Amino acid sequence: MATLAAVSSLIFLCLSLLPYYSSAANITLGSSLSATNNNSSWLSPSGEFAFGFRQLNNSDLFLLAIWFNKIPQRTIVWHANGDNPAPRGSTLELTTNGLVLNNPGGRMVWYASPSPATIAVTKAALLDTGNFVLTGNGSNFVWESFKNPTDTILPDQTLDLGSMLFSKLTETNFSKGRFELHFDNGSVQLNPVAWPSRSLYNWYYSSETSSINSSESGNKFVFNASGNIYIVKTNGETAQLFPWVTITPRVDLYYRATLDSDGVFTQYAFLKNSPTNQSWWALRILPGNMCTAIFSDIGSGPCGFNSYCSIQNGRPSCDCPPGFVFVDPNNRFMGCRPNFRQGCGGDDDSRDLGELYEIREFNNVDWPLGDYEKLQPYNQKDCEQSCIYDCSCAVAIYDGTRCWKKRLPLSNGRYRDTGFSKVLFKVRKGDSFSDFGDNSGSRRGRPILLGALLLGGSVFFNVVLLVAVSIVVCVWHHKKEAGNNVQDSSISDTNMRCFNYKELEEATDAFKEELGRGSFGIVYKGVLRSGSRNAIAVKKLDKLAQEREREFKTELSAIGRTHHKNLVQLHGFCDEGVHRVLVYEFMSNGTLANLLFAIPKPDWYLRVRISLEIAKGLVYLHEECNVPIIHCDIKPQNILLDQYLIAKISDFGLSKLLLSNQSRTRTMIRGTRGYVAPEWFKNVPVTAKVDVYSFGVMLLEIICCRRSVEMEFEDERRAILTDWVYDCYIEGRLDVLVDNEEAATADVDRLHKWLMIAIWCIQEDPSDRPAMKMVMQMLEGFLDVPQPPCPSSFRVSVEY
Incomplete structure (x- = not known):
């Protein structure tokens, strides 16, 4: 009987493993992938998942990743080395020591090795569950992507105690971001991170499934094949992630659960064989209100310092208060900064502060923490004057009788549509700051952050570039007078392009969005209407000098031929009529x-x-x-x-x-x-x-x-x-x-x-x-x- 029981157990074990191995296409030792295009990948047997290199926005950088392969979005569910994507020409090879990713120079930049390291890898496979596995002798998994998750978990995936997920920095930046999910001490917890370090702040969501009695504490975090997510305790009981409840499984849906870059843990669904215009939809989220979930004296809150959070379509949205602009216009969760000079000192010491500052009122927003003084009973005028004449005061909150004064940075800001309070911002008179009718502060934020892009360099280079364009004008004007419309061969051989003014006018929407200005011209953002539709920075020059024609042509020819990923590209120029314009590659993250x-x-x-x-x-x-x-x-x-x-x-x-x-x-x-x-x-x-x-x-x-x-x-x-x-x-x-x-x-x-x-x-x-x-x-x-x-x-x- 004992022998029969043992045989039965062995048969059951083999049958239970059969779905995994029957759905695995083995990858043999020595197999490799190259970061040269998006076709370099290994597929799961069903073709629903792919493992390989994904090019990042037509750049020379590639991400080693796993993605859904049968949907138009090709949604990534796992990635390696997100902080340092692989340059073009990098290679991934399967060796007996595991997966090895080398840069084009042959230097190892990432690896996945078996545990323990003494085990030799015999093969690899991408399973139909989306799990990439390395196999040792005896067909045991010695490394799995499921055991080394990034920001996403999938059906059939189980996290053990000590596991974690980390959000991306933005939707398109795969560096580790500002939030982490930890499964420790029996509970699932979501924590903000003191980015760019990995230091954790207090959790803003907890499943609260830890217990003094270890048998009643959480032991496994499970995403089952039916699409349900729950915690299994040591004693075998299950616990839901409150307030989530069990969902009805559907075989026609793809599922994933992701810790998004905004800190919200979201379970998504996608209809298989759907129309091409469909996207993932959120089944449920944790926490329900991200804006109020984070509340701590330490840290910035969900949207970064000096910003405030509101819920838009169920998701947190970040905006800047009056007089503030986004630190990074492309990542609104990184906080805001003042767009005017602050404080006292210098020439301010000899002037009346009432002549320097004024109060701008901004309501329905609150920064509940960080008060350094409370004055009562006070009227609004007294509150305003107290803040104006206090060098430390940046904003005051007035509720009708009490005045709370705050200094920067402001934290935990959130939109509040009920309750009486007035937010009184102190701004400097005459300085450039955001339109107070635009709470986002984003339109004026771009000139401050990006003004340094092309006008922040030394005056010298502006002068030289002005001279450069003037020489081009002279050369071409001479050619037109001579009846010769052929462009100089030394310049035409370069990568520089001659734009016509109408084309640039259309690209910039009649020079509408100003990025910055200086003594020699104004820079505008534009988007090419034809071809690549790439964003460009367009500098209109308004002063020219006439000198050094031959020397400039030689230099322009040399510079037009430069091309390197670590040089900002000068795309071209325009010298039509009275218009002198330079066209640059647009750089979105400033200096x-x-x-x-x-x-x-x-x-x-x-x-x-x-x-x-x-x-x-x-x-x-x-x-x-x-x-x-x-x-x-x-x-x-x-x-x-x-x-x-x-x-x-x-x-x-x-x-x-x-x-x-x-x-x-x-x-x-x-x-x-x-x-x-x-x-x-x-x-x-x-x-x-x-x-x-x-x-x-x-x-x-x-x-x-x-x-x-x-x-x-x-x-x-x-x-x-x-x-x-x-x-x-x-x-x-x-x-x-x-x-x-x-x-x-x-x-x-x-x-x-x-x-x-x-x-x-x-x-x-x-x-x-x-x-x-x-x-x-x-x-x-x-x-x-x-x-x-x-x-x-x-x-x-x-x-x-």
Whole structure:
């Protein structure tokens, strides 16, 4: 009988595993995929799921992912290494050690290995459940995507204690975002994250299924094949995620449950074999009201600091109050910042604050936390005056008898359509701020964030570009008079395009959306109506100079041929009639300065990636162009960030025209305080080593997240970043430089090495500085970094 029972159990086990193995198409050792197009994938037997590379928005970056393959959206349900997508040409290979993802240079950037690591992988498969598995000897799963989830779980997936999900940063950015789901201590909990760190704030939803009695505590988090999601306790009982109830299963639906970028855990459904215009719909969500679910003295709330949250169609929506604009117009959940000067000090000390500030009323919104003073009984006028004459006060809440004063940043803002209260914002008279009739603050937000894109560089480059366009006008005007309408061959061979004015007028909707303005022109956002329909930044120039025709044509030809993923692209120009226009690639995330010097500071590994991207762009300019280009003004304001926070160097065009007028070169360059190489102040030839010096200063800024010159420090040595860094480096106080940042101190070997590289870059003698190619090799670890000597001219570049 015992033998019969054992045989029966074995048969039952085999039958229970049969659906998994019958639905698996084995992938053999040595199989590989390449990040070259969206067809590089492995399919499940039914074809409902695919595993492979997905190109990100026609860029040169690819995401290793699993997705629904039979629906038009190709919705991604799992991804690898979202913080660092794979560049074009990367390869994934199945080896006995697991999955290995290598970049085009053959360097491993991600892997999935069996547990324990001593087990050899024999094959892999993508199951019809959407689970990608690695199999060892004996057909056991030694690694599963189901056991290593990202933001989504699927039917037939079970999470063990200690499992977690993390949201994406945005719908199109697969970096780890601002929310996490944790299944710990028997309960499912949703937590905000102190982004860009991974530090957790208090939960805003909990299943509350933990128990002192371990048998009654949650043990498994189950998404069953019928589409129901619940918790299984240690004693076998089930518990629902309140207030969810059991749903009626339907075989004609796809299901998924995702922790969305807005922090809402949502179960979605999609009708199989549906029309192409159908999309996923939400069956149920947790929590029901995200705006009120998060309520904590620590952290910003669901929408970021200085913003407020409202529910639109069941989802949280974020807006800015009067006088504030979005920190990132493309991610409204990252908070808002004031669009005017604040506080007291400087020239304000001698003026009446009532002449500087005024109150703007804004109702039906509340920031319930963060009061630092309550005044009562008070009338509204007293409340307004108290805030105006208080340097710390940014906003006051008045309810008829009481006045609560608040300072920035404001947190946990939410829309409130009931109850009497007035929100009184203090704004500076005469400053540019958002239209108070537009609560979103988004229209004026773009000029502030993106104005630095094309007008934030030095005046010098605007002048040179003006000269450039004027020369083009002269050349073409001469050709027209001569009856020759053929474009100059040296320019026509480039990637630059000649736009006509009507085309640009249509692209910008009659120059409607202004991004920023400067002394030489206005920049507008546009979208090309034909072809790619890409967004563009259009700069209308209003002042021109007439000089240096032959030199400009040579330079324009060279710059038009430049093409690198870490350079901002100058697409073309227009010189029709009186119109002088330059057309640039549109960059949606502003300058590196905006990111680097903001609060909270960006993630350490994001800063590492950006540093490498800038170095690659400079190597291209110095050594890989047909005509080498010296930038001459490397600084965070001239590094722009695209929608994926990929760094691109701007204002590199026509840089080496500076060499034709050395005295003018000194005058113009000295305006960029803190980045100027010492040789600019000496009567010596200028080489590409001036860019190396500036890169070294900027690398220190990226490491320390502070500006190169901050004179408000009492300690003079700390005021000049290069001085302070070298002191700390010699004394071994590296943790102080990064303000004890956990990720940076954990990566201490890289921190130490990169500080040495930066110190080599800022040596006084140009011959002592490495070339950018050598800098790149040292940053990537291909070359050893010797002990650097003490630079002797830290202050030369800032005392003028």
